[in-house]
Amino acid sequence: MTVYYTKEHEWLRVEGNVAVVGITAHAANELGEIVFSEARDPGTTVEQGDSVAVVESVKAASDIYAPVTGDVLAFNDALTDDAALINRDPEGEGWIVRMTIADATQLEGLMDHATYTALVG
Amino acid sequence: MTQPLLRTPLYDLHIELGARMVPFAGYDMPVQYPAGVMAEHLHTRGQAGLFDVSHMGQVRIRPRSGNIADAAAALEALVPADIASLKPGRQRYAVFTTDDGGISDDLMVTNMGEWLLLVVNAACKAADFAHVHKALNETCMVEMLDGRALIALQGPAAEAALAALNPAAAAMRFMDVAEMDLAGVNCIVSRSGYTGEDGYEIGMANEGAETVARALLAQPGVAPAGLGARDSLRLEAGLCLYGADIDLTTTPVEGALEWSIQKSRRPGGARAGGYPGARIVADQLGDGTTRRRVGLRAEGRAPVRGGAELFADEAGQVPAGRVTSGAFGPSVGGPVAMGYVAADHMAVGTRLFASVRGRLLPVAVVALPFVPATFKR
Numbered sequence: 001m002t003v004y005y006t007k008e009h010e011w012l013r014v015e016g017n018v019a020v021v022g023i024t025a026h027a028a029n030e031l032g033e034i035v036f037s038e039a040r041d042p043g044t045t046v047e048q049g050d051s052v053a054v055v056e057s058v059k060a061a062s063d064i065y066a067p068v069t070g071d072v073l074a075f076n077d078a079l080t081d082d083a084a085l086i087n088r089d090p091e092g093e094g095w096i097v098r099m100t101i102a103d104a105t106q107l108e109g110l111m112d113h114a115t116y117t118a119l120v121g
Numbered sequence: 122m123t124q125p126l127l128r129t130p131l132y133d134l135h136i137e138l139g140a141r142m143v144p145f146a147g148y149d150m151p152v153q154y155p156a157g158v159m160a161e162h163l164h165t166r167g168q169a170g171l172f173d174v175s176h177m178g179q180v181r182i183r184p185r186s187g188n189i190a191d192a193a194a195a196l197e198a199l200v201p202a203d204i205a206s207l208k209p210g211r212q213r214y215a216v217f218t219t220d221d222g223g224i225s226d227d228l229m230v231t232n233m234g235e236w237l238l239l240v241v242n243a244a245c246k247a248a249d250f251a252h253v254h255k256a257l258n259e260t261c262m263v264e265m266l267d268g269r270a271l272i273a274l275q276g277p278a279a280e281a282a283l284a285a286l287n288p289a290a291a292a293m294r295f296m297d298v299a300e301m302d303l304a305g306v307n308c309i310v311s312r313s314g315y316t317g318e319d320g321y322e323i324g325m326a327n328e329g330a331e332t333v334a335r336a337l338l339a340q341p342g343v344a345p346a347g348l349g350a351r352d353s354l355r356l357e358a359g360l361c362l363y364g365a366d367i368d369l370t371t372t373p374v375e376g377a378l379e380w381s382i383q384k385s386r387r388p389g390g391a392r393a394g395g396y397p398g399a400r401i402v403a404d405q406l407g408d409g410t411t412r413r414r415v416g417l418r419a420e421g422r423a424p425v426r427g428g429a430e431l432f433a434d435e436a437g438q439v440p441a442g443r444v445t446s447g448a449f450g451p452s453v454g455g456p457v458a459m460g461y462v463a464a465d466h467m468a469v470g471t472r473l474f475a476s477v478r479g480r481l482l483p484v485a486v487v488a489l490p491f492v493p494a495t496f497k498r
Contacts, residue, residue, distance in 0.1 A: 032349075033159040035449040036422050036456075054478065056424050058158040058449050059349050080422075 004107055005116035011091055012067045012110065019068060020095050023055065026120045028090040031057045037083045039075035039097040046072065048106055053096050055086060067110060070100035129175035130270045130327040131334055138345050146243035148176040151347040158349035162451040165316055165354055169276035170346030171337055178246025179266040179324060180239040180253060192237050195260045199253065201373060201396045203383035209234040212296045212311050214381050216373055217252065222398030223369040224376065227361060231298045231311065242363045270330035275320030278342030283321055285340055290321065295496040304336035315351060317358025317494045357450045357457055359416060359489030365427055366414060366445045366459055374405035375461065377414045412442060412461045416489040419456040421482055424449045425475040432474045433466055437481050441466045441473050450491055457491045
């Protein structure tokens, strides 16, 4: 199981040709209590760097950018009634969106765990 | 053009308490402490939150004649509120109007017996001071009280906490103002605030601010709260944020602030008009306005934030207005917002649609506030 990280503080777990995407514990902590999240509709094609989802804290809305190009498969329905799950388990049950990986070579531009950890100190 | 951020006298305390500091109106201010915005908000409604609002402007107006009535009359040339009838030791909300009937800031005015104290918004304070100084300099000495701090203690536990430092605090009623010693520091205390809760705002010389803040934080139920919670609290209380819900383009009547224009200043009153834009405001008091500030409650869970366009129809063809403030309301447990809507759509219960990320989300026009006020009247 390979997990990649972005400089936007998102993580991407590779499951075959599918990516499970969420925000890192660092990002969840920075945002504070998350009160709402939603993703683009399933079937939507997003380019790497496009907004694929949003998380909202009490204070503000933050875009989640697609770490790779692909098609949205599903939003994590558990977040509909309990967006704070992202705070409690950001890199596990609090995943946000599943999407296809159109071009696996894009993964090479992402960070591994050690590099990301060094980035956020 | 980056200028170094100003610090309030409580800066070191904020850092010690683990605050996350952000730039706000030129100051480095605590947006939240480790508890977080949600917890600080709920703690303030349940017990008491302590806020540093020292960035706000405090202006002293002293009548050159020595007669406070002269200062009150002079200030009435700038605001539609009744200042002449404001008794010593009492405070009142007011707005500075422009010749167009717009609002250049909102403020609190206190009759301190021999002088008037204004508390104005941080972002407006230089302009406000210039405005007041220019208009009143002939009759009054107008001073910016740069050396003074301001702390807000808000919530149901505020009375007991402040009374522990000085029992006189408990006897005060909503909008009373009194000078009193707190932890050995001479303070000006008003029973008012910006959260919809009972509570106090406490002004003192900068040097005494940390002493008072620490003495209050040592009281049962008192916890620090940042600007994040202050914003969600005031929104739930239906209170305007200057620059968002009211500004130069909104009149007091459009802003649903008629209550800040007492009878004496309205048409037919003893001192009707006499403030900038009075004719426009008087006409609107009589005839109503084409738009008005209302409360908005989203049907779903997605927060509808300031700037969102409002439509009368699900297809988004008929514009109905715009959201000016919106957030998740922790005490309401859902999204709350305020905005301006056209007269046809401002009745409570009207269903509108807010444009959020390209979708039209249903919202209902609701009465303000979202959370009932608990003032000690």
